Amino acid sequence: MNIQKMRQAHKVLAELDYELGEVERGYTNRTLYVNLSDNTIASKPVSQQMKDIFVGGRGFGLWLLWNGVTGDTKWNDPQNEIVISSGPIGGTTQYPGSGKSLVVTISPTTHSVMDSNVGGHFGPLLKFAGWDALEIQGQAEKDVIVFIDGNEGKVTIEEAPEEAIDSHLLGEQMAEMFAETEREKRDISTVSAGSGADHALIGCLNFSWYDVRRRRGPRFKQAGRGGIGTVFRDKKIKALVVKYSDGKAAANNPADKERITRVGSRINQEIRNYDDQQNRMRRRGTPYLVQIMDDYDLLPVHNFKYGSHPDTPNINGDVWEARFTQGLPDGCWLGCTMSCSHAVDGYTLKTGPYKGQVVMVDGPEYETVAGCGSNCGIFDPDAILEINFYCDTYGLDTISFGTLTGFVMECYEAGILNKEITGGLELNFGNADAAIELLHLMGRGEGFGAIAGQGIRRMKHIFAEEYGGDPQFLQDIGMEAKGLEYSEYVTKESLAQQGGYGLASKGPQHDEAWLIFMDMVNNQIPTFEDKAEALHYFPMWRTWFGLCGLCKLPWNDIVPPDNAETDEPAKIPEHVQNYVELFSGVTGREVTKKDLITMSERVYNFQRVFNLRMGFGTRQHDAIPYRSVGPVTVEEYESRAERYDQQLRELVGFDPEGKTTAEKMAALRAYREEQYELLKDAVYKRRGWTPNGIPTLETLKRLGIDFPDVVELVERDDTG
Amino acid sequence: MIRVNDKFDVEWQEGMTVDSLLEILKFTFPMIVVSVNGKVVPQSEHGTTTIEDNDEVRVIHLVAGG
Numbered sequence: 001m002n003i004q005k006m007r008q009a010h011k012v013l014a015e016l017d018y019e020l021g022e023v024e025r026g027y028t029n030r031t032l033y034v035n036l037s038d039n040t041i042a043s044k045p046v047s048q049q050m051k052d053i054f055v056g057g058r059g060f061g062l063w064l065l066w067n068g069v070t071g072d073t074k075w076n077d078p079q080n081e082i083v084i085s086s087g088p089i090g091g092t093t094q095y096p097g098s099g100k101s102l103v104v105t106i107s108p109t110t111h112s113v114m115d116s117n118v119g120g121h122f123g124p125l126l127k128f129a130g131w132d133a134l135e136i137q138g139q140a141e142k143d144v145i146v147f148i149d150g151n152e153g154k155v156t157i158e159e160a161p162e163e164a165i166d167s168h169l170l171g172e173q174m175a176e177m178f179a180e181t182e183r184e185k186r187d188i189s190t191v192s193a194g195s196g197a198d199h200a201l202i203g204c205l206n207f208s209w210y211d212v213r214r215r216r217g218p219r220f221k222q223a224g225r226g227g228i229g230t231v232f233r234d235k236k237i238k239a240l241v242v243k244y245s246d247g248k249a250a251a252n253n254p255a256d257k258e259r260i261t262r263v264g265s266r267i268n269q270e271i272r273n274y275d276d277q278q279n280r281m282r283r284r285g286t287p288y289l290v291q292i293m294d295d296y297d298l299l300p301v302h303n304f305k306y307g308s309h310p311d312t313p314n315i316n317g318d319v320w321e322a323r324f325t326q327g328l329p330d331g332c333w334l335g336c337t338m339s340c341s342h343a344v345d346g347y348t349l350k351t352g353p354y355k356g357q358v359v360m361v362d363g364p365e366y367e368t369v370a371g372c373g374s375n376c377g378i379f380d381p382d383a384i385l386e387i388n389f390y391c392d393t394y395g396l397d398t399i400s401f402g403t404l405t406g407f408v409m410e411c412y413e414a415g416i417l418n419k420e421i422t423g424g425l426e427l428n429f430g431n432a433d434a435a436i437e438l439l440h441l442m443g444r445g446e447g448f449g450a451i452a453g454q455g456i457r458r459m460k461h462i463f464a465e466e467y468g469g470d471p472q473f474l475q476d477i478g479m480e481a482k483g484l485e486y487s488e489y490v491t492k493e494s495l496a497q498q499g500g501y502g503l504a505s506k507g508p509q510h511d512e513a514w515l516i517f518m519d520m521v522n523n524q525i526p527t528f529e530d531k532a533e534a535l536h537y538f539p540m541w542r543t544w545f546g547l548c549g550l551c552k553l554p555w556n557d558i559v560p561p562d563n564a565e566t567d568e569p570a571k572i573p574e575h576v577q578n579y580v581e582l583f584s585g586v587t588g589r590e591v592t593k594k595d596l597i598t599m600s601e602r603v604y605n606f607q608r609v610f611n612l613r614m615g616f617g618t619r620q621h622d623a624i625p626y627r628s629v630g631p632v633t634v635e636e637y638e639s640r641a642e643r644y645d646q647q648l649r650e651l652v653g654f655d656p657e658g659k660t661t662a663e664k665m666a667a668l669r670a671y672r673e674e675q676y677e678l679l680k681d682a683v684y685k686r687r688g689w690t691p692n693g694i695p696t697l698e699t700l701k702r703l704g705i706d707f708p709d710v711v712e713l714v715e716r717d718d719t720g
Numbered sequence: 721m722i723r724v725n726d727k728f729d730v731e732w733q734e735g736m737t738v739d740s741l742l743e744i745l746k747f748t749f750p751m752i753v754v755s756v757n758g759k760v761v762p763q764s765e766h767g768t769t770t771i772e773d774n775d776e777v778r779v780i781h782l783v784a785g786g
Contacts, residue, residue: 277750278750278751279750279751291748292748292749295746295747295748295749296746296748296749514783517749517781517783518781518783521725521747521779521781522725522779522780522781523725523726523727524780556782556783557783559751559782563782564753564760564780564782565760569753569780569782570782572782
């Protein structure tokens, strides 16, 4: 790596000197605007109203994006923006999980608003460098880097022709280039995509962080969902780099430091004391879920046909605990005791452009193991690591890759695809070599990889129109909604979670609600009203984390020992109170539990209206594929025939005796599809929406988001 | 017969304990709270607490919302 040569090739296109200032009670009170078309760099003020209504993080991102685009803006228009913001609590080191960034854009796969949350150091360092959010608009003519120097108070846009595009190389180059000493590498964070995001619509962003314990970096976390990396590369951004060196616990300047230290100490002690007996996040991270999901028939297997597989022990949490070489709790932000960011060191790549190189693979997380593993019939840990590494460095979302590859494999086995179409790839379930080759083709935008990289929604059309696939079958098995591929949970036996996915603002991602145990196992929400209440409370609660720069894991992946004796154990009341203390302690704004939910309601409803503005956001757009509701194929039904037959008898009033499987499937389908529509009715009502899924004027007024343009949109669609 | 969570029926067996019931149900999630006839059974007593035929059992998995 010749950093000197790379630096010499840089051409500074624009620069801005700014006053560094200080963070006050979690806010810098300004955002940074960068336009890559005309090379504008500007500071924008943050008003009190913006803080009161949108709070920060995803809220700030949505508000800036709303003002930057119109209803006609396409994902690849220069007008589209990428906004990155942490939030008022972001960067707090006394409370675990306080390093998140929220990213929003108009998505290339959904054509509507996308939000994705991500760890790593960028969001907090951006704030400490002086900015509550970074808003990027326009398209550069040639590849650029945006460098925010929070030590010197300078922002530059620089043409950067020589640097790599793939993240594992680029991240190292940026650290070498912008750190003046080895020690200073820990003060740098980059955002980058990869060469795959140049070609595929499922591009992700990698947010780097320096691994203090291991004294090496960069490591990466991903803002994976909805093709934000594709927008990033469309704007010809190679990297965003931030540097800030005066990191100290008080950098967020909370209103009451002792108050947040008090609640922080309590939860940190709780995690240290009980994590080993509970989810073992510090040792295994999220892959602990793999075996558990299999045990409950919830692990996606073969494109979500099934929920378990005999080979799951080959890729379960025990396997990953043994592979995570460091034996250390790994936090992706400073001070996080949850420390679930594990990695595999010393992995030798077997394929692709970096074949033979020994690399660190960050992860795998549960979603990657389930999506790129079991969902594709792949139960080989090395193959999962290979896919994980290349997805990350190419800038491709492992969730979308895993889900769409499962779809492609089912289409191949169903005869819709063949070797002629796939360019010789035998894409049967379990063929890891073919899946990895598909990934490389996608990364280069070649052959069948170029088709697959467009995502499931487009593939469904292509397979029907060009290869003669049955459109209904493709619709039934294509695990996407709103244009976004499903994350990795089987929802057939949980109506509430069908809604958790189908009614989510951006598409089927579990970060709004995960209600499967509550619904399917605990039987705590049996009625439509119960489910609707859960589909109101939990999405609002989860949204709040994204407003503040928080990770959700320390909320309920650890619980106090006496949690079971509380009135509402599912909500983890002691932790909710911690967050009340934390928000009040940082911002100086005294809030209650109810206030936290109201904050989220404002942003959540605003995002629903934003979807409306982009041409979506109504009942029809909350439709889900039948594979997420019930068995599509005969083999699927018959694999769980006892369960389905019993449900026909007890719930549907249909006697399965003497009926063909096709007749039974039809009866079950009619029942389950009707249940989903009834669920929509109940949820819309609870959320204060019309039967068409649009927030009512009364709801907008109650929340104080009845801005004229918002009201106009709602009234337009209400009248049809 | 044991009815669990007012949803799952399990054939009662002589000497059945909370642990053996959970094993039959494949309820392997570590963060659960079990109550028998309304009384919470501490996790440390799952292996020794026996269940009688027709007992009412609740097994609450403590993950909700995400």
